[in-house]
Amino acid sequence: MDVHKSLHRVPEDERATWIDFIxxxxxxxxxxxxxxxxxxxxxxxxxxxxxxxxxxxxxxxNLNEGSLPTLRGIPADKGHASEHHASSKLPATIDIGxxxxxxxxxxxxxxxxxxxxxxxxxxxxxxATVSFKxxxxxxxxxxxxxPVACSTPVKLPPSKRPRLQQQEEEEEDCLEGSAILASxxxxxxxHPEESVTTLPxxxxxxxxxxxxxxxxxxxxxxxxxxxxxxxVCPVCKHFCTVxxxxxxxxxxxxxxCEYCExxxxxxxxxxxxxxxxxxxxxxxxxxxxxxxxxxxxxxxxAMHLQIFLYDTxxxxxxxxxxxxxxxxxxxxxxxxxxxxSEERHCAKFGSYxxxxxxxxxxxxxxxxxxxxxxxxxxxxxxxxKRSLALLDARGVTxxxxxxxxxxxxxxxxxxxxxxxxxxxxxxxxxxxxxLHKISKTKDCQKxxxxxxxxxxxxxxxxxxxITGPERVAKWTSLLNHVQDIHTHDDPLFPKCLHPIRSTxxxxxxxxGATPAFYKLEKALTKKTVLRDIAxxxxxxxxxxxxxxxxxxxxxxxxxxxxxxxxxxxxxxxNNENSDxxxxxxxxxxxxxxxxxxxxxxxxxxxxxxxxxxxxxYVNDLMDMIMEKAFVDPASYRAEILKINIPPEPSSEYxxxxxxxxxxxxxxxxxxxxxx
Numbered sequence: 184m185d186v187h188k189s190l191h192r193v194p195e196d197e198r199a200t201w202i203d204f205i206x207x208x209x210x211x212x213x214x215x216x217x218x219x220x221x222x223x224x225x226x227x228x229x230x231x232x233x234x235x236x237x238x239x240x241x242x243x244x245n246l247n248e249g250s251l252p253t254l255r256g257i258p259a260d261k262g263h264a265s266e267h268h269a270s271s272k273l274p275a276t277i278d279i280g281x282x283x284x285x286x287x288x289x290x291x292x293x294x295x296x297x298x299x300x301x302x303x304x305x306x307x308x309x310x311a312t313v314s315f316k317x318x319x320x321x322x323x324x325x326x327x328x329x330p331v332a333c334s335t336p337v338k339l340p341p342s343k344r345p346r347l348q349q350q351e352e353e354e355e356d357c358l359e360g361s362a363i364l365a366s367x368x369x370x371x372x373x374h375p376e377e378s379v380t381t382l383p384x385x386x387x388x389x390x391x392x393x394x395x396x397x398x399x400x401x402x403x404x405x406x407x408x409x410x411x412x413x414x415v416c417p418v419c420k421h422f423c424t425v426x427x428x429x430x431x432x433x434x435x436x437x438x439x440c441e442y443c444e445x446x447x448x449x450x451x452x453x454x455x456x457x458x459x460x461x462x463x464x465x466x467x468x469x470x471x472x473x474x475x476x477x478x479x480x481x482x483x484x485a486m487h488l489q490i491f492l493y494d495t496x497x498x499x500x501x502x503x504x505x506x507x508x509x510x511x512x513x514x515x516x517x518x519x520x521x522x523x524s525e526e527r528h529c530a531k532f533g534s535y536x537x538x539x540x541x542x543x544x545x546x547x548x549x550x551x552x553x554x555x556x557x558x559x560x561x562x563x564x565x566x567x568k569r570s571l572a573l574l575d576a577r578g579v580t581x582x583x584x585x586x587x588x589x590x591x592x593x594x595x596x597x598x599x600x601x602x603x604x605x606x607x608x609x610x611x612x613x614x615x616x617x618l619h620k621i622s623k624t625k626d627c628q629k630x631x632x633x634x635x636x637x638x639x640x641x642x643x644x645x646x647x648x649i650t651g652p653e654r655v656a657k658w659t660s661l662l663n664h665v666q667d668i669h670t671h672d673d674p675l676f677p678k679c680l681h682p683i684r685s686t687x688x689x690x691x692x693x694x695g696a697t698p699a700f701y702k703l704e705k706a707l708t709k710k711t712v713l714r715d716i717a718x719x720x721x722x723x724x725x726x727x728x729x730x731x732x733x734x735x736x737x738x739x740x741x742x743x744x745x746x747x748x749x750x751x752x753x754x755x756x757n758n759e760n761s762d763x764x765x766x767x768x769x770x771x772x773x774x775x776x777x778x779x780x781x782x783x784x785x786x787x788x789x790x791x792x793x794x795x796x797x798x799x800y801v802n803d804l805m806d807m808i809m810e811k812a813f814v815d816p817a818s819y820r821a822e823i824l825k826i827n828i829p830p831e832p833s834s835e836y837x838x839x840x841x842x843x844x845x846x847x848x849x850x851x852x853x854x855x856x857x858x
Contacts, residue, residue, distance in 0.1 A: 197251065204252050224252035396453050396460045397467075397809045403488070404451075409436075413449070416440035431491030433459035455813055462491050466499040467808045471508075471801050473752060475739065505748045506819035507812040511804055512548075512751035513822060515758065519546050524578035536754070537570045540585065540722075543761035545754040547573055550747045552829045564591045571599075585720045604720035611641045617706050627699040632691065633665055637707075644719065651717030658716045662704055667692040743828050755800040763793045 202210055205220065222244060227233045229250035236244050413425045413436055421442040428435045432452070439446045452461040469476050476496050483490040523539060523546060537547040549566040553559045567586075574581065583602040586592050587609045596603045615638055622631035640661055648654040656675035663671055667686075669679040693700045706712075741749065766774040774792040812819045 197249070200251055220252055224254050225250060226253065395806065395810065396455070397464045397805050401461070409434075413438040416443060416445050418445045419443040429489060430459060431462040431495065432465060432489055433461060434489075455809070458813075460809070462495065463499055463503070463813065464805070464809065465490075466496045467504050467805055469496070470500055470504045470748075471752060471804050473749060500745070502816055502820075503808050503812045505744055506816060506823050507804055507807045508748045508751050509822050509826070510812075510819050511800070511807065512755065515755060516546065519544060519758075520574070520577040520579060523574075536750075537574065544758045546579075548747070548750045548754055550743065550750060552743060552832065554832045554835060555829050561591070563589055564595055567592060567595065571601075588715060603718065605715055605718050607642055607645045607719050610715060610719060611638055614638075614641065614706070614712070618703075621699075621702045621706060624698075624702070626697065627702055629693060629699050630703055633693075633703075637661065641719075644716065645721055648719075648721065654719055655713055655717050658713070659708065661707065662700075665693045665700070665703070666695055742831075744823070744826070747826070756796075756798070759798070759800050760796045763796065765791045766794045 202214060204224075225246070229247055230236070230244045231247050232245050410425060410427075414422060416423050416438075419440060419442050421440055423445075424439045424441065426437045428437075434451045436449045437446070438449070452459045454460065455463065468474075469479055476493060480490055480493070482488075519539075536545055536549075538545050547570045549569045551562040551566045551569070553562060556562055556565045571581070581601060583604055584596060585604045585606055586596075588605055593603065615634060618630060618634045618637065621627050622629075622634070640658070644654050644657045648657060653675050656671075656673040659673070660671045660676050660679065663669065664679060667689075669681075669683055671677055671679075693703070768774055775789045776792050778788050778790055780786060780788065
């Protein structure tokens with residue numbers, strides 16, 4: 184038998200005595216925190232439950248506080264006959280810590296008939312109507328009338344021994360004994376230091392001791408399997424009465440043996456004050472991952488997994504989760520803006536998001552509601568104004584800004600003398616739509632064969648040019664190129680840069696006096712197109728922000744604060760993974776994957792595979808919610824109060840009486856006869 188104690192839990196005045204006894208005065212330079220000592224090194228009066236243990240009423244020995252090992256090298260049958268006599272009643276099994284070989288054992292399996300292991304307990308479930316503040320490991324018996332444990336009468340002898348006061352959890356500063364004492368004496372050559380085994384601390388520490396509550400691993404447990412653990416009394420082996428109380432994913436089980444009056448309360452989750460930790464963590468995990476509670480609820484119902492109500496989810500989100508997200512984003516934004524205030528940057532605005540395109544990190548998010556600015560057409564401009572005002576107040580200088588071609592944004596930036604570039608993808612998308620439309624008209628089918636080349640030419644024009652006029656010269660050279668003419672009149676781009684090759688297939692080229700060329704020329708040289716081509720962004724584009732829609736999907740309506748927090752989560756996720764490189768194989772080759780995009784008519788393309796994404800912000804938020812925001816929500820709620828949350832758009836309308844609206848409801852398929 185071994186007694187385990189972490190040295191850092193031993194009082195200072197006793198630690199030296201323990202170490203000196205274990206190593207007989209020859210203490211090594213380094214001593215592990217966890218040491219195993221045979222129980223035979225203690226006298227029987229060191230154990231608080233030695234009598235119960237020897238009678239088979241306890242499964243482990245408990246050391247008294249302040250007990251010290253004192254017996255060294257003395258066989259159990261000499262010098263301490265009384266102790267040996269008491270321990271000899273136990274099964275003759277030897278613990279590995281006593282330097283003796285264990286007895287040989289073999290396992291015999293038996294095949295049971297159907298329903299042999301049928302549960303013998305009676306479960307009474309109560310859904311979320313009780314307070315859990317007093318739950319613990321109390322062993323007090325039930326009060327009031329006791330229900331019958333089984334339907335078949337059993338004649339039981341009168342109980343002659345007291346109820347076992349078994350604690351499910353020991354105090355942290357108590358020494359724990361193992362379940363078995365050696366019934367044989369120690370070997371004459373036994374020395375304590377030979378039985379001491381120094382092991383890593385994590386070997387003996389449970390998840391609850393070594394990690395936070397939310398880091399403990401969880402499992403799906405079936406109710407019938409769980410209740411099998413409580414149907415039989417661990418003391419007298421009689422059937423017990425079992426009651427359980429359910430609160431969302433949490434279950435508490437009360438076990439009572441009517442024969443020996445043994446009782447205990449078991450809980451499936453640790454409690455944070457009166458709140459089950461699993462319920463709070465599940466709410467946080469759903470919110471932080473950007474998932475939908477209703478979809479998760481449908482999954483749980485399909486599996487018959489227990490889950491709490493949506494009102495519980497919203498209450499926990501409002502009180503703890505959203506304040507923690509806002510606090511996390513504000514702290515992260517302060518760090519980024521401090522760094523940006525010392526540099527000049529190119530920024531991008533889209534969906535009210537400001538991104539530093541040098542580092543691909545989001546530095547600001549603005550959420551504007553339509554009733555704040557008099558209509559949805561003004562929301563984008565208002566979001567940009569707020570972001571620029573914040574950056575200016577924090578000392579961040581904008582070198583240029585990349586946007587789509589929103590007319591209000593163009594005018595606003597022009598009036599404020601801010602250099603603006605257009606995202607190439609938005610430009611290419613608009614022109615491609617026009618070309619597909621032209622290719623479907625009469626005598627213009629040949630235009631379709633040039634769409635891919637024209638699309639590539641847009642990107643090459645933007646990336647290879649320095650000035651606006653140079654971009655226009657390269658763009659208009661396309662009209663000569665499709666006619667197999669590769670020299671041009673514009674001195675900024677006098678000839679094509681590709682090698683000149685002669686071709687025998689003259690049908691691929693367009694002729695100047697055809698409807699196809701006329702319509703193509705008209706589409707590519709419109710005044711607005713040439714103006715926008717001159718302002719194409721040469722380096723940075725806005726495609727990096729498309730992934731932000733994963734957290735706040737457009738087809739789901741959230742309250743203002745809910746949408747804002749999901750935007751913050753998207754920004755935190757983007758910023759943590761913005762610098763991911765391309766993944767490589769074990770041999771060092773770059774990894775690619777093949778895609779068949781529907782938008783490209785099934786065209787096969789190769790895309791780089793990036794390295795695995797990380798989610799440290801999720802762990803940080805979970806720590807903050809479970810250990811800080813839940814413990815002291817007031818300081819986190821204070822940041823929520825600083826946010827100007829506008830009223831819901833529906834608040835502007837008159838709200839009639841609900842009963843009147845219901846009474847006036849008529850199905851469109853049953854409106855009666857029209858007179």
